[in-house]
Amino acid sequence: MQMIIVDDEAHWVDNLSMHKPWHKLGIDHVHKAYSAQEALRILETHPIDIVISDILMPEMTGIELIERIRLRDKKIKCIILSGHSDFEFAKEAVRHQAVDYLLKPPTDNELFGAVESAIAQLNAEWESVSSQERTQYTLRENLPLLRGQLLLDAMKGHRMPPEEWNRKLDSYGLPFCKGDCALLLVRMEEEFGQYRNNGQQLMEYAIINMAEEIFGEFTEVWGVKEEHGYLAFLLQLKEESPELGKESLLEKLSMQLQYKVKQFLKGSLSIVITEWFRFPEQLPERYRHATAYFRQIVGDEREFIIRVGDTEQNVTQGPLDAIYMPPTLMNLLEAGRWEAAEDKLATVFSELDERWSESWEHCMEAGYIIAASFAHLAHRNGNTLVHLLGQDLDSVRxxxxFTSIARLRNWSTGMLGKLKEGTSSEIKDSRSLYVNKVQAFAEKNLHLDVSLRALADHVNLHPTHLSKIYKIETGEGISDYVSRLRMESACHKLKTTDKKVYEISTEIGYLDSAYFIKVFKRQFGVTPQEYRDGNH
Structure with missing residues (x-):
């Protein structure tokens, strides 16, 4: 856990943060803030769990600080320190859900007791959030979506170890097991087109329910709408098998579904039924085979019920697998997952070597998809392949x-390296641009709001993201930079102008000159006036 101690009196902050055994309570890091504004900047960029704050500070009270914190995060626990046993202060602290209200100087038992109470509350709240009961409730609420996505992933070829399959089938309440299954693809015909903009999902839901009712007497049914618009149903016979043959049974039930949909929903269906196959290993292959039947055999004909023949495909006519399996090369490049992209290419070329070494068409197919993925990445980043790759693009033109697997492999891996290098350079240039914009804005507007939030808004980034970028590029935190800039500006003005200390304080962003003097002395060991008089 992380904690922050906030007080305008530096000795309180330093003493409480550095001389107490917080690690024994499970506090990993204790941050220090000498004003409420500084605390808010730290809260922007660090996952703070507990705040210990003085109640009377310049610019903002501890109560006002809690109010600001509550707007950002209602789970942070706050403890108030005060030199005044004022009932109104205590009442306000309770109203804002402070864990405790301690009088200065607190004893160690009081202080540690308050922090332990805060930790206990945090643990109880997060345990509730992550409890098994809540997880199970969320799972039940999203079960149809989770079941559907699992079947879609399986049909697309997403592979899982057997134990992972068993765990997911069990946790999703799916009574399927490894073994014989069949797949139905159902196409809703043109009569359903009238519902396309209003009620289409309701029609699909109704058909899925009717299929579960009709097939459910004899088989387990697992349905989902897939990417081509078909309704897909995975079927597995229940233990009490009917006397009717398995193939005949599916045809009979499909005809019944077709008839009932026509009768009650006034629309027609075409249905393709696969042969029985081993689930889950053969599901992707049979799914592709079934969609191919719709394209090649059924076509535009309507109200068909057809069973896919269990014929072996010619090895020279099968489809590529690895290039299309999720995650795709395009998705990996978009996410900047360079090592995974390299692994993806290796898998693609391994398949080409093993299955399609004699097929120029498969090599060409993979090549165009790889080249298109590279072009997509370049265009997404506002660039072009010509600019990034130069003459290396000629071999694609x-x-x-694409003339051989070896040439495609060499070209693809080489170009991936260049894209990675070019993207990394662009990212670094982009980061430098953000740093320059932040520094230029801060230098011109020290007298205004130059908090992390204001700087992030100026460059249109999230505060946490900006903070990380700035730290990576400069090695310095933004709040440290702004503080240093203010002190450097103060020193320059003290040396080169006759302005009053309070005027300089206002010009560099300190509305309270007493607080500015305190910060300056903490930094340089002398007051601003002493600095000016001594010509440091």
Whole structure:
């Protein structure tokens, strides 16, 4: 856990943060803030769990600080320190859900007791959030979506170890097991087109329910709408098998579904039924085979029920697998997952070597998808492949890169390295641009709000993201930079102008000159006036 101690009196902050065994309570890091504003800047960029704050500070009271904190995060626990046993202060602290209200100087038992209470409250709240009961409730609420996504992933070829399959089937309440299954693809015909903009999902839901009712007497049914618009149903026979043959049973039930949909929903269906196959290993292959039947056999014909023949495909006519399996190369490049992209290419070329070494068409197919993925990344980043790759793009233009698996492999891996290098350079340039914008804005507007939030708004970034970028590029935190800039500006004005200390204080962003003097002395060991008089 992380904690912050806030007080305008530096000795309180330093003593409480540095000389107490907080680690024994499970506090990993104790931050220090000498004003409420500084505390808010730290809260922007660190996952603070507990705040210990003085109640009377310049610019903002501890109660006002709690109010600001509550707007950002209602789970942070706050403890108030006060030199005044004022009932109104205590009442306000309670109203804002402070864990405790301690009088200065608190004893160690009082202080540690308050922090332990805060930790206990945090643990109880997060345990409640992550409790098994809540998890199970959330799972039940989202069960149809989770079941559907699992089946879609399986049909697309997403692989899982057997134990992971068993765990997911069990946790999702799916009574399927490894073994014989069949797949139905159902196409809703043109009569349902009238519902496309209003009620289409309701029609799909109704058909899925009717299929579960009709097939559910004899089989387990797991349905989902897939990416081509078909309704897909995975079927597995229940233990009490009917006397009717398995293939005949599915055809009979499909006809019944077709008839009932026509009768009650006034629309027609075409249905493709696969042969029985081993689930889950053969599901992606049978799914592709079934969609191919819709394209090649059923076509535009309506109200068909057809069973896919269990014929072996010619090895020279099958589809590529690895290039299309999720996550795709395009998605990996968009996410900047360079090592995973390298692994993806290795898998693609391994398949080409093992299955399609004699097929120029498969090599060309993979090549165009790889090249398109590279172009997409360049265009998403506001660039072009010509600019990034130069003459290396010529072998794609003239088709030379696709003439053999070896040439495609060499071109693809080489270009991936160049894209990674170019993207990394662009990212660094972009970061430098943000740093320059932040520094220029801060230098011109020290007398205004130059908090992390204001700087992030100026460059249109989230505060946490900006803070990380700035730290990576400069090695310095933004709040440290602003504080240093203010002190450097103060020193320059003290040396080169006759302005009053309070005027300089206002010009560099300190509305309370007494607080400015305190910060200056803490930094340089002398007051601003002493600095000016001594010509440091």
């Amino acid at each position: 003239n088709g030379e890169a």
